[in-house]
Amino acid sequence: MTHEPNDAMGLRFMEKALQQARIALSKNEFPVGCVLVHEEKVIAAGSRRGTSGGPANELDHAEILALRELDDLKATIRRSEITLFCTMEPCLMCYAAILLNGIGKIVYAFEDAMGGGTRCDLSSLPPLYGDRAVSITPHVLRDDSLRLFQTYFTRPENDYWRGSYLSRYTLAQLPGSPPVAVPF
Secondary structure, three states, rough: OOOOOOOHHHHHHHHHHHHHHHHHOOOOOOOOOOEEOOOEEEEEEEEEOOOOOOOOOOOOOOHHHHHHHHHOOOOOHHHOOOEEEEEEOOHHHHHHHHHOOOOEEEEEEEOOOOOEOOOOOOOHHHHHHHOOOOEEEOOOOOHHHHHHHHHHOOOOOOOOOOOHHHHHHHHHHOOOOOOOOOOO
């Protein structure tokens, strides 16, 4: 059973994703956190790895790590009943993995202005992806997530995506205000 993300339970689970993002940030990793929820319980979690100290590892995204943990459960859970809560909109790679895993709902906090995948038109994709049904709810606890990303991008030791469109976009946002476009 899933819940609407704007209710108290949905906010509680996004807070759990934010805790995962804080773990990443405490290690100077890009602050993305993710939890998978089924029947009002967190069943898997992940925080971003591979962005600190050297070439970036573009496979260890929070969503992918949570999906791997889900696979390790070997449980007979109807994946369409799982809600994925993430502090940043899933990228194309993660979005495809979410679709292929049959996750029924995505709730995210901060939009990925540079590489977000959830705005893809599924009807224009090949059947492997286009035949999937997923509900998407953006901007739940957006300001809390925004602050983590702004903290990350203002720390001199963090060079992952420094100077990128995502960095400029994130630093231009004001908490409590609607998203503001930034020229490429």
